[in-house]
Amino acid sequence: xxxxxQNSPSLSVxxxxxxxxxxxxxxxxxxxxxxxxxxxxxxxxxxxSISSIKxxxxxxxxxxFLNKSAKHLSLHIVPSQPGDSAVYFCAAKEGxxxxxxxxxxxxxxxxxx
Amino acid sequence: xxxxxxxxxxxxxxxxNKKSLKCxxxxxxxxxxxYKQKAKKPPELMxxxxxxxxxxxxxxPSRFSPECPNSSLLNLHLHALQPEDSALYLCASxxxxxxxxxxxxxxxxxxxxx
Numbered sequence: 670x671x672x673x674x675q676n677s678p679s680l681s682v683x684x685x686x687x688x689x690x691x692x693x694x695x696x697x698x699x700x701x702x703x704x705x706x707x708x709x710x711x712x713x714x715x716x717x718s719i720s721s722i723k724x725x726x727x728x729x730x731x732x733x734f735l736n737k738s739a740k741h742l743s744l745h746i747v748p749s750q751p752g753d754s755a756v757y758f759c760a761a762k763e764g765x766x767x768x769x770x771x772x773x774x775x776x777x778x779x780x781x782x
Numbered sequence: 783x784x785x786x787x788x789x790x791x792x793x794x795x796x797x798x799n800k801k802s803l804k805c806x807x808x809x810x811x812x813x814x815x816x817y818k819q820k821a822k823k824p825p826e827l828m829x830x831x832x833x834x835x836x837x838x839x840x841x842x843p844s845r846f847s848p849e850c851p852n853s854s855l856l857n858l859h860l861h862a863l864q865p866e867d868s869a870l871y872l873c874a875s876x877x878x879x880x881x882x883x884x885x886x887x888x889x890x891x892x893x894x895x896x
Binding site: 673701703705710711712713714715718720758769770772773774775 | 823
């Protein structure tokens with residue numbers, strides 16, 4: 670049973686527009702959430718994280734929103750650039766857990782020039 | 783460029799071979815991890831080392847044997863693997879095991895078992 674779900678396998682966006690990647694989770698014990706970007710033949714690259722005490726965290730073009738009541742988080746990329754084309758993984762961790770990140774299956778983002 | 787370095791990038795081995803995967807980081811991180819990723823699946827945790835001691839083994843078969851010689855190095859010794867063990871093996875590190883510590887990944891070793 671998937672605890673972290675990314676229901677959109679792919680997303681296509683025009684350059685300069687906003688990309689919104691969504692993630693849902695089922696485990697109410699999760700209290701730290703991360704987004705990773707992965708290019709082919711490379712490992713996941715950490716992008717941004719948010720703890721459950723916040724509802725928004727921003728870093729440059731990337732903003733993560735957390736809605737605890739809906740068990741939903743999203744990653745906004747504004748403006749989207751062709752170099753953002755990659756697979757984006759949502760990951761979550763339980764409070765007090767010793768390192769176990771639970772990943773979603775990923776969403777492939779394509780940003781078209 | 784990743785700050786977690788994994789070698790080799792690719793490895794092909796027979797089921798009777800013994801080989802090792804290596805991981806190195808020089809960020810002063812005290813927690814290191816091995817993950818396994820099958821095609822079109824998310825990474826799944828195998829082992830966690832914290833301050834050079836094994837703290838988590840996610841019920842991994844004994845044909846996978848981790849080793850942490852020092853705080854910068856993490857090895858994964860492989861012996862008598864099965865074809866279903868073919869996968870991408872990712873190493874990661876974080877400052878500690880604390881709940882708000884992001885993990886930083888290497889580029890992985892793609893392992894193929896003949």
